[in-house]
Amino acid sequence: MTCAALSVSAMSWAARPVAAARSAGKHDRAQNFGEIAELLRVGTTLVPTDFEYGNVVQSGLGKKAPFSSGKNNVADAMLIELYAAQLRQSGPHDV
Numbered sequence: 001m002t003c004a005a006l007s008v009s010a011m012s013w014a015a016r017p018v019a020a021a022r023s024a025g026k027h028d029r030a031q032n033f034g035e036i037a038e039l040l041r042v043g044t045t046l047v048p049t050d051f052e053y054g055n056v057v058q059s060g061l062g063k064k065a066p067f068s069s070g071k072n073n074v075a076d077a078m079l080i081e082l083y084a085a086q087l088r089q090s091g092p093h094d095v
Contacts, residue, residue, distance in 0.1 A: 052081040
């Protein structure tokens with residue numbers, strides 16, 4: 001049923017949950033943005049080493065993932081390499 005088929009009172013009743021969900025969604029996005037901004041502010045900056053750069057180049061030359069997709073593959077590959085480097089350096093009790 002389209003909005004045009006609803007009566008005026010039914011439309012105002014049906015719009016209440018939608019409006020509440022929209023305002024809740026905005027709040028959730030703002031909260032998530034604030035949390036992400038805080039993580040970026042207090043986080044550790046990782047600087048790629050020649051080893052990580054080399055692994056990214058080798059992945060690209062070998063057409064290994066993420067180089068099989070069309071977009072952002074170098075950035076994605078660098079994120080994967082930096083994550084792997086952090087895992088290699090972490091201890092068994094690191095979270």
